[in-house]
Amino acid sequence: MELAKHDLYRAQWSVLHYLWNYGTATLVELADYQSVEKPTVTRTISRLEELGYVEHIPGKDKREKRMQLTDLGRKVYGVVRVTIDEYEQEILKGISEEEQLEVIRIMGDIRNNIRE
Template sequence: MLYRPFENRLNVHLAEHQLYRAQWTILYYLANKGPATLVEVSQYMGVEKPTVTRTMSRLEELGYVEHVPGKDKREKRMQLSVVGKQVYTDVRVTIDQFEQEILEGITEQEQIEMIRIMENIRNNITK
């Protein structure tokens, strides 16, 4: 009951920046974790590598991500480009405003407790 309305509203905000949820998730991951392989990103997102490969290719076409030389030539590490970092910063402002809207009336302590509970649920699901 929460997931679909959240996704729909989030997609409206991301559309303002011509992005989709999967693209934003990758930009977010690279901005916060640094350069990563496609396997690392796919594990984070909980999707198959070919799905990430297609999305990453599109982000590369847009100039938002770029290859990073790795230790192994077979390893495909990606990072945010200069343009990608700016896009991330711009979208982050929109997302922060959205988060403030949806968390209105919920105290910081309640938010911390909710995060703890959600982490426990996630851990129980992925056992």
Template structure:
């Protein structure tokens, strides 16, 4: 009951930056982990590797991510480009404002408890 309204409004905010949810998820992960392989991204997003490959290819076309050499030549490791870092920072401001809106009236302690509870639920689902 919360997921669809959340996603719909998030997509409206992301559209202001010409991004989709999957693209934002990859930008977010790379911004917080410096670089990642396509396999790491597919595990993080819980999707198949071909799905990540298509999204990464589009982000490369937009100049937001770039390939970096890995230890293994077969490994495709990606990181944010300079343009990707700028876009991430711009979108982050929009997302932070959205998060503030949807958390209005909820104390910091309640937010911490909700995060803990959702983490436990996720762990139970993925067992």
């Protein structure tokens, strides 16, 4: 996929995307967002820390590991976002905005059904 051009996996991109939109997050919040177990997110975060894309920030609770994007992480997010946007435009060519919104609604319903 397009992420491979940037040496990123989907789980890593998902973390970068979440942190870009929400600023900071705990590992538990990221695990909930990705619908995975905390150890899975821990491995993803460790790799993103090694790459210099995310960093731990001190919180009130020492047991809570809160993460945020580094300057490099924000820069990488911007570059990858352009690639993703171009890819999305290409694959959605000829599909009306109304049809796209309907698909998003349906996929949301399916996701909710799975979680029940």
